[in-house]
Amino acid sequence: MKFVATLALVIITILGSVIDGYNCKIVQFIFGDSLSDVGNNEYLPKSLAKANLPWYGIDFGNGLPNGRFTNGRTVSDIIGDDMGLPRPPAFMDPNLDEDMILNNGVNYASGGGGILNETGGYFIQRLCMYKQIELFKGTQELIARKIGKNESRKFFQEARYVVALGSNDFINNYLMPVYSDSWTYNDDSFMDYLVGTLRDQLKMLHGLGVRQLMAFGLGPMGCIPLQRVLSTSGGCQDKTNKLAKKFNDATDKMMRELSPSLSGATYKFGDAFDVVNDVIINPYRYGFTNSDSPCCSFGRIRPALTCIPASILCKDRSKYVFWDEYHPSDSANMIIAKELIKKFKFTRVNQDDNGQGAPSPAPQSGPVADGPAAADSPSASDAPSAADAPSAADTPSAADAPSANS
Ligand SMILES: *[C@@H]1O[C@H](CO)[C@@H](O)[C@H](O)[C@H]1NC(C)=O
Numbered sequence: 001m002k003f004v005a006t007l008a009l010v011i012i013t014i015l016g017s018v019i020d021g022y023n024c025k026i027v028q029f030i031f032g033d034s035l036s037d038v039g040n041n042e043y044l045p046k047s048l049a050k051a052n053l054p055w056y057g058i059d060f061g062n063g064l065p066n067g068r069f070t071n072g073r074t075v076s077d078i079i080g081d082d083m084g085l086p087r088p089p090a091f092m093d094p095n096l097d098e099d100m101i102l103n104n105g106v107n108y109a110s111g112g113g114g115i116l117n118e119t120g121g122y123f124i125q126r127l128c129m130y131k132q133i134e135l136f137k138g139t140q141e142l143i144a145r146k147i148g149k150n151e152s153r154k155f156f157q158e159a160r161y162v163v164a165l166g167s168n169d170f171i172n173n174y175l176m177p178v179y180s181d182s183w184t185y186n187d188d189s190f191m192d193y194l195v196g197t198l199r200d201q202l203k204m205l206h207g208l209g210v211r212q213l214m215a216f217g218l219g220p221m222g223c224i225p226l227q228r229v230l231s232t233s234g235g236c237q238d239k240t241n242k243l244a245k246k247f248n249d250a251t252d253k254m255m256r257e258l259s260p261s262l263s264g265a266t267y268k269f270g271d272a273f274d275v276v277n278d279v280i281i282n283p284y285r286y287g288f289t290n291s292d293s294p295c296c297s298f299g300r301i302r303p304a305l306t307c308i309p310a311s312i313l314c315k316d317r318s319k320y321v322f323w324d325e326y327h328p329s330d331s332a333n334m335i336i337a338k339e340l341i342k343k344f345k346f347t348r349v350n351q352d353d354n355g356q357g358a359p360s361p362a363p364q365s366g367p368v369a370d371g372p373a374a375a376d377s378p379s380a381s382d383a384p385s386a387a388d389a390p391s392a393a394d395t396p397s398a399a400d401a402p403s404a405n406s
């Protein structure tokens with residue numbers, strides 16, 4: 001009797017998966033800036049924001065530059081690993097095809113990009129948020145052609161989404177007098193404009209079937225080494241930090257108000273401002289020895305803006321909060337990710353990874369362990385290897401991709 005019941009269950013389960021048709025894996029799609037870029041800017045020939053030279057990526061995979069603007073993992077890498085999600089390849093990766101997308105998702109993040117179209121114009125080429133959404137639409141069309149409209153809708157509704165932009169809208173726009181936004185707006189009107197634009201973008205994503213989304217807030221960006229060199233004391237720029245806090249509060253409020261109108265969706269906001277601020281004030285308490293200058297630095301010539309082969313590296317990369325003038329190190333990203341994981345209360349996905357349904361992971365180029373910096377952080381060891389070196393053939397219609405959008 002019991003056996004019959006079990007058998008029936010098995011049959012139903014099998015039938016269930018047959019009826020389900022294409023058994024899609026849960027993957028993630030990432031919209032962001034240099035804090036999440038995994039190589040898009042490398043393929044923008046005219047972009048001035050690139051992480052394509054040593055010593056970027058020194059603690060990731062084979063240690064060569066991989067497009068990430070840090071020595072190791074990004075915050076999204078760490079959070080995605082924790083959730084059991086594959087690491088999505090850069091949209092601009094010439095190897096990107098439908099199978100890669102179905103197995104790994106896509107990362108549209110682009111160094112220098114912002115919520116606003118005009119942000120980062122001085123980098124010449126970057127993908128702003130609206131452009132990233134356009135590319136996402138193209139991705140959806142590609143997948144719908146491959147697996148059918150209904151399955152495609154399901155695939156994109158089940159996927160997880162990250163939206164992590166905003167720093168550049170301040171650092172490489174509003175706070176720089178070369179940009180017209182700096183004299184067109186004041187703090188309040190700029191905040192309304194920026195957060196209002198983000199609201200429109202989130203609504204647009206919902207219209208495209210995005211259901212499970214987390215938006216990351218800003219850290220104390222007035223404390224990045226580049227901002228500190230602006231003050232004679234070398235201290236944090238208080239005005240900049242206040243703007244970051246204000247953006248976080250306004251975005252949190254906007255998303256709380258917006259959420260009820262987004263049917264069937266869970267859109268969450270979280271930031272790690274307070275923790276990072278505490279790390280910067282009390283680095284030793286968190287195992288850091290330096291929280292005010294970049295680990296990769298061009299000697300006394302500062303700011304050097306990017307890390308270059310002639311730069312000198314700090315002795316212990318895991319003990320520096322900042323990797324370069326703008327970006328946190330792998331160890332700092334670990335702390336930021338942990339805080340966000342706590343705030344978002346994520347549940348793991350793809351637990352049946354080894355089951356029949358889930359397609360096999362993207363090929364790997366070798367041991368993609370995270371390097372020394374990550375090695376001594378507590379949970380780096382259980383991080384899955386990165387799907388950062390996919391080698392599929394057959395290029396998709398990435399051809400319609402970005403030319404300069406400034
Ligand atoms: C922003 O850029 C997108 C294309 O990337 C364009 O469709 C849109 O009209 C632009 N919006 C504004 C306000 O300029």
Ligand SMILES: *[C@@H]1O[C@H](CO)[C@@H](O)[C@H](O)[C@H]1NC(C)=O
Binds near residue numbers: 148150
């Ligand atoms: C897609 O879904 C619609 C409505 O849910 C249904 O009527 C239609 O038959 C489905 N099409 C395919 C090809 O499964």
